Amino acid sequence: MHMTEFFPVMIAGFAAAVGFTPITRRLAFHWGVLDQPSNRKVHHTPKPLLGGMAIYGALVLALVFFSPPFYLVEFGAIIAGATWLALVGFVDDRDGMKPLIKMSGQAIAAVVLIGAGIHVRIFEIQVLNYAFTLVWVVGITNAMNFQDNMDGLAAGITAVASIFFFVMAVQQELTLVSSLAAALAGASIGFLIYNFNPASTFMGDMGSMVLGFLLAVLAIKLDFKVPADRQVITWMVPVVVLGLPIFDTTLVVFTRLREKRSPMQGGKDHTSHRLVSLGLSHRNAVLVLYAVCAALGFTAYQLSEATISRGITIGLGLAVVALLVFIFLETVYIRKKRA
Numbered sequence: 001m002h003m004t005e006f007f008p009v010m011i012a013g014f015a016a017a018v019g020f021t022p023i024t025r026r027l028a029f030h031w032g033v034l035d036q037p038s039n040r041k042v043h044h045t046p047k048p049l050l051g052g053m054a055i056y057g058a059l060v061l062a063l064v065f066f067s068p069p070f071y072l073v074e075f076g077a078i079i080a081g082a083t084w085l086a087l088v089g090f091v092d093d094r095d096g097m098k099p100l101i102k103m104s105g106q107a108i109a110a111v112v113l114i115g116a117g118i119h120v121r122i123f124e125i126q127v128l129n130y131a132f133t134l135v136w137v138v139g140i141t142n143a144m145n146f147q148d149n150m151d152g153l154a155a156g157i158t159a160v161a162s163i164f165f166f167v168m169a170v171q172q173e174l175t176l177v178s179s180l181a182a183a184l185a186g187a188s189i190g191f192l193i194y195n196f197n198p199a200s201t202f203m204g205d206m207g208s209m210v211l212g213f214l215l216a217v218l219a220i221k222l223d224f225k226v227p228a229d230r231q232v233i234t235w236m237v238p239v240v241v242l243g244l245p246i247f248d249t250t251l252v253v254f255t256r257l258r259e260k261r262s263p264m265q266g267g268k269d270h271t272s273h274r275l276v277s278l279g280l281s282h283r284n285a286v287l288v289l290y291a292v293c294a295a296l297g298f299t300a301y302q303l304s305e306a307t308i309s310r311g312i313t314i315g316l317g318l319a320v321v322a323l324l325v326f327i328f329l330e331t332v333y334i335r336k337k338r339a
Contacts (some may be wrong), residue, residue, distance in 0.1 A: 001173045005068060006166070009179050012066040016058035017190025024050040025194070025201045033094050035202050036093050047199065051191055051205055052207025055155075058187040059214070067179040074176060077116030078215035080281045081109035082210050085141070086204045089206030099264035102205070103138055109213055110137035113220075120220055123234060137216045142247035144212030145205060146252060150272045150282055156290050158211045159188040160316040164297035165218045168237070168304055176223045184214055197283040215242060224304060233303060233311030240318065244293045247271070247322055251329060274329045277336050309334035 001176030028034060028048030035047045060079065088105035091097060101134075110133060119133040148154040166181035188211070194201050204220075207243065226234055239246065248271045253263040275285035299318065302312050 001175070001178070003167075003170050006170070006178050006182040009062050010166075010182040013058050013062035013183040013186025015059045015186075017054055017113060017187040018193060020054035020057050021051055021191055021194045021201060024048070024054045027053070028201070031094070033204070035204070048088075048201045049204040050245070051087055051195060051201045051203035051204065052086065052093075052205070052210060055187050055191050055203060055207045056082065056210050058190060059183050059210070062183040062186060063179060065267040067183070068175055070176040070179065073116050074118055074221075077112050077118060078180065081112045081217075082213055084112070085109050085209045085213050086206050089204060089209045093204040093206055099262075103142070106138045106141045106209065106213070107134060109141075110134045113137065113217065118217065118220055123224040136220070137213065139249070140219070140242060140245070141209050141212035142214035143242070143249040144215060145208045146270065147245050148203060148205075148208040148247050149270045150286055151199040152192055152195050153272055153286050153289060154203065154208050155188045155192045155195050156210060156286065157244060157293050158215060159185050159192065160290060160293040160297060161215060162188060162218070163227060164241050164300060165215075165222060165238075168301065169218075169222060172222070174221065174223060177218055180214060180221075181218055184211070184218070190327075197286065212245075230308060230311075233306060233308055233315075236311070236315050237300045237304050240303060243296040243318070243322070244271075244289060247326070251326055254326075255330065257334065257336065258279050269333065271329065274333055278332065 025048045028050040029132060031050075033049045033237075035049045037045065045158050059082070063075070063079070085105065086126070088097070088102065092102060092329055100321065114130050114133055121129060122132060123129050147157055162181045162185035166178060166185060169177035169181055189204065191207070197223065222238055224231075224234040224237070250272060252269055255269050256263045256265060256267070272282075272285050272289060275288060276282060280288065299314065303314055306314060
C-alpha cells in the first residue's frame with residue numbers, strides 16, 4: 001500500500017470543497033443562515049454559515065467515488081454518523097439548539113459507531129470500551145466545535161491532524177483510515193481557501209461537528225500492529241495528534257467553571273484569544289496554533305515508533321509542558337480580566 005493510492009481521494013476532496021463552498025455561501029445568504037456579530041465574536045459583519053455543507057459534500061463525494069474498496073459496514077456507520085451530525089449542525093446553525101440536545105445528537109452518532117463495531121479496545125470489560133468511546137466521540141466533536149472561534153482555525157487544525165493520521169495509517173496499511181484521512185485533509189484545505197483570515201464564509205456547527213466526529217473516528221480506527229506491552233504507548237498517539245483541541249477545551253472548561261459560568265457558554269477565552277491578548281494578530285495566532293498542531297503531530301509520529309521507556313518519557317514531557325502552558329495562559333487571562 002502506497003500513499004499515491006489515496007491521492008485521488010485527497011485531490012477530489014480538495015477540488016469538491018473549492019467548488020462547493022461558493023455555492024453554499026450563496027445559499028447561506030439566500031436562506032438567511034448567517035453568523036451575526038456580537039461582543040464575543042471577532043467579526044463585525046454577518047458571515048455566511050453553511051461552509052459545513054461544502055465540507056460534508058466534498059467528503060462524501062471523495063470517499064464514495066474515489067476511494068479504494070473497504071469494509072462497507074464500518075464505512076456506512078461513519079457516513080451515517082457524519083450525515084446525522086451534519087443535519088443536527090444545520091438545524092443548530094439555522095435555528096439554534098440547546099447544548100444538551102446537541103450533545104444528545106452527538107451521542108446518537110457515537111452509538112451508531114459502536115453498533116458497527118467501531119469502538120476503543122482498551123479495557124477487558126466491553127461495556128467500559130463502549131462508555132469510553134461514547135465520551136471520546138462526544139468530547140472530540142465538541143472540542144473541534146470549540147476550535148471554530150477564529151478564521152481558519154478549525155479547518156487548519158483538522159487539515160494538519162488529518163495529514164498525520166494519513167501518514168501513519170498508510171504505514172499500518174489501514175485502507176479505511178487512510179481514505180478517510182485523505183478526504184478529510186483535502187476537504188479541509190479546500191475550504192480553508194475561503195475560511196482563512198479574512199474569512200468570506202464560516203463552516204458553522206454543521207462543519208465543526210462533522211470534522212470533530214471524523215477526527216474521533218480516525219483516532220479510534222488508527223490501529224498499530226504492536227505487541228501488547230507497547231500498546232500503552234500507541235494509545236497515546238491519537239491523543240497527542242489531537243492534543244491542541246483537547247488542551248484548549250480543558251482550558252476553557254476550567255476557566256468557565258472557575259468563573260461559575262456554563263462550559264457551553266461562548267466567550268473570548270480560548271487559546272487563540274489569549275494569544276491575541278498577548279499581542280499577536282488573529283492571523284498570526286492561528287498560524288502559531290497550526291505550528292503547535294504540526295509539532296504535536298511529529299511528536300505523535302515519534303511515539304508510534306518509540307520504545308516503551310522513550311514513549312513514557314515523551315508522554316511525561318508533553319504533560320509537563322502542557323501544564324506549564326496551561327498555568328501561564330490562565331495567569332495571563334486572570335491578569336487581563338483584572339486590569
